[in-house]
Amino acid sequence: MLKSLLLISLILLGLSACAGPAVMTPVESQAAATADRPADISLPIVERSSPATLALSTSPPKSQPSPEVDTPTPTAAPTICSPLQEHPLAELPEIVSDPYAPPPPGKEERHHGVDFSYYRRGERLSIEGVGVQSVFSGVVAASITDRFPYGNMVMIETPIAELPVELVDQFGLATTESVYTLYAHMGSPPRVELGEKVKACQALGQVGKSGNAGVPHLHLEMRRGPAGRQFSGMAFYSTQASEVERENYVLWRTSGTFQHFDPMVVLALGAIP
Secondary structure, three states, X not given: OHHHHHHHHHHHHHHHHHOOOOOOOHHHHHHHHHHHOOOOOOOOOOOOOOOOOOOOOOOOOOOOOOOOOOOOOOXXXXXXXXXXXXXXXXXXXXXXXXXXXXXXXXXXXXXXOEEEOOEEEOOEEEOOOOEEEOOOOEEEEEEEEEEOOOEEEEEEEEEHHHOOHHHXXXXXXXXXXXXXXXXXXXXXXXXXXXXXXXXXXXXXXXXXXXXXXXXXXXXXXXXXXXOOOOOOOOOOOOOOOOHHHHHHHHHHHOOOOOEEEOHHHHHHHHHOO
């Protein structure tokens, strides 16, 4: 009997050794997993800040006013007028009575300018009384009343800025130079005064025969010279001429400071259509 019980115990013990591991219920499995896992560590939650944004307007940008720019006002080309009111530039070569005949440098003889004169032209018996006007705009550099040899005379200084570009280029005028135009032998005292600003085609007087003139005519001279010169008086070949008048005459005529050239060259530029 005892042997039988012992035998049964041995058999049961062998069966339990051959069986697999015990199966745990879901609750037991979760508890075991929790026991094997390290305790949870509470980390601070850092909230991510969104990047800064630019507040963009959905409306179109306002147009900014453009800065004011000084736009140069277009200027008309300098005007070249006939020195004689009744005779256009194209007609002048027909009424030249004594052309330009330049003397050697420093000499007085020959002809420093050009003379305009005629008898019986159109309805006129003579050129006497025809209006004399300024060829260019400028400033009065001399206004002389009845002094020998120019008689009643006006001189106009025209700076480079008021001259045609063609004339400046042709004569190679320097920025420190001006062109001086002289109108002589007028029939009455000049209508303009020393230092007065004149416009092109402005009336200066009338053709006459004052001074060293045997017949009515306009004597016209043009010279290049230093800018800004004025002559308070000018006379020569007369015992009544003052020292200042004689000095001014020599300075203008023969010193070489003022260099004469043919006025017809300039007047021809204005006659080109």
